[in-house]
Amino acid sequence: MKFLEEKTVINESKGSELKRQMILYFTFAVCMIILNYFIQKSNQLLIYPFMCANYGDIGLIQTFYLSTDPFIMGELIGSIAAVGITYIVKFFLDKYIVFKKSGGKLKDTSEEFAKYFVFAIITTIENIGIQFLLTNFLGTPLEISMVIALSIGYTTKFLFDRKYVFSKEY
Numbered sequence: 001m002k003f004l005e006e007k008t009v010i011n012e013s014k015g016s017e018l019k020r021q022m023i024l025y026f027t028f029a030v031c032m033i034i035l036n037y038f039i040q041k042s043n044q045l046l047i048y049p050f051m052c053a054n055y056g057d058i059g060l061i062q063t064f065y066l067s068t069d070p071f072i073m074g075e076l077i078g079s080i081a082a083v084g085i086t087y088i089v090k091f092f093l094d095k096y097i098v099f100k101k102s103g104g105k106l107k108d109t110s111e112e113f114a115k116y117f118v119f120a121i122i123t124t125i126e127n128i129g130i131q132f133l134l135t136n137f138l139g140t141p142l143e144i145s146m147v148i149a150l151s152i153g154y155t156t157k158f159l160f161d162r163k164y165v166f167s168k169e170y
Helices: 002-055 059-066 073-098 106-137 142-165
Strands: none
Touching (some): 002 059, 073 106, 073 142
8 A cells, every 4th residue: 555655646746747847848938939039020120121221232142031032031041040049048948947957967968959959950840831831821920820830849849858858867
């Protein structure tokens, strides 16, 4: 009977730890969505007009950043930059706060970051693809397509991170 009681306590502890991780993970995800939005809006309202006014006549910049035919390339580049920045910030929040991995050597952190980065690439492709399709083919406003894409991406990322990236004990 004592064994069953101990097993129940362990299961409850694991459940509360999972709940804590999910709450923190998705709270930070919301913060990253806000940061992502700020970066993309800054790109849309400040950087893109600046680039048009000052560098619009340079062919490479015109083709790969300022072009709107057949797609809005400035938005795509802004989305890539925003996702990249937020993933780097989120790695450190996840490692040290969500999954409490304060120990470990540089080698361990490097391996975690490499795995994190691989899964970030997978979910970034997922994020950008969903946002690109919603914005360019369904005419969904940036804000709505961004929230949908990032919500799906962060859910996928939590599952990957918990199972494959931050599962090692130091």
